[in-house]
Amino acid sequence: MAETLPIQExxxxxxxxxxxxxxxxxxxxxxxxxxxxxxxSAYIVKKGxxxxxxxxxxxxxxxxxxxxxxxxxxxxxxxxxxxxxRAFAVRLWLFFSGILSVAFIGGQYMAWxxxxxxxxxxxxxxxxxxxxxxxxxxxxxxxxxIIFLTIVLIRAFQNQIHSKNLVxxxxxxxxWHFLGGLWLxxxxxxxxxx
Numbered sequence: 001m002a003e004t005l006p007i008q009e010x011x012x013x014x015x016x017x018x019x020x021x022x023x024x025x026x027x028x029x030x031x032x033x034x035x036x037x038x039x040x041s042a043y044i045v046k047k048g049x050x051x052x053x054x055x056x057x058x059x060x061x062x063x064x065x066x067x068x069x070x071x072x073x074x075x076x077x078x079x080x081x082x083x084x085x086r087a088f089a090v091r092l093w094l095f096f097s098g099i100l101s102v103a104f105i106g107g108q109y110m111a112w113x114x115x116x117x118x119x120x121x122x123x124x125x126x127x128x129x130x131x132x133x134x135x136x137x138x139x140x141x142x143x144x145x146i147i148f149l150t151i152v153l154i155r156a157f158q159n160q161i162h163s164k165n166l167v168x169x170x171x172x173x174x175x176w177h178f179l180g181g182l183w184l185x186x187x188x189x190x191x192x193x194x
Contacts, residue, residue, distance in 0.1 A: 025171050029178050032141060036182065039133065040189055046126045047193065053125040054194060058114035064107035065187055071100035072180040079173045085163050087156065094153045097176065101146055108135050127194075134186050138179070145179055148172050 018026075046052075078093035112132070115121075120128035152172045155161050161169050 019167055021167065022171055022174075025174060029175070032178075032182070035137075036134075036186070039130070039137075040186075043130050043189075044193065046130070051125070053120070053127040055115075055120060055127055055131065056118060057190065057194070058111035060107050060111035060114060061187055064104050064111065065184060067100050067104045067107060068180045068183050071097050071104065072177050074100060075173050075176040079166070079169055082156075082161050082166055082169050083163050087159060087162070090161055090169075091153065091156045094149060094156055098146065098149050098153065101142060101149070105139055105142060108139055111135070131190065134190070138183055138186060141182075142179055145172075145175055148175060 074093045074096040078090050078097065081089035081093060112135070115128065115131065120131070122129055122132040149172055152161065152168050155168060
């Protein structure tokens with residue numbers, strides 16, 4: 001006869017898992033972080049070689065920094081509205097986030113004009129080249145964010161974004177906040193290492 005083991009009260013273990021798309025997003029964000037970390041490292045090394053131009057950064061960089069912070073706030077308000085099933089507010093805040101991202105890109109483009117007025121071009125002194133690479137690569141990632149935001153906004157208009165279906169909005173918000181934080185890091189890095 002088989003011996004039975006006494007039933008012991010077992011601890012409940014929660015299985016912690018992450019949505020596969022969220023996991024993929026985090027891997028992507030880690031990759032982007034590594035790209036910009038390597039670029040900032042290259043910046044420091046290249047600056048140490050000498051022949052470095054001190055740049056008067058465009059005032060528009062301050063304005064675009066404020067714009068991207070406000071855009072991050074509007075994205076957060078969209079998320080909070082979705083948690084409370086306020087469909088109109090979700091659409092409105094997402095729309096404002098999109099408008100602000102376009103304003104950010106326009107401001108960066110005009111800031112490039114200010115750099116050109118100072119005779120700072122992509123080709124020439126490495127200090128200028130790095131500024132164009134940092135801002136251009138950030139804008140490229142922001143275009144990806146705008147595409148993502150557009151998809152989420154369409155879903156919001158189809159009433160697919162609500163308190164029981166937040167995955168796509170959460171992912172969009174994570175990416176949006178990441179891009180905002182990345183820009184602030186790049187701007188402060190450039191100021192501190194000019």
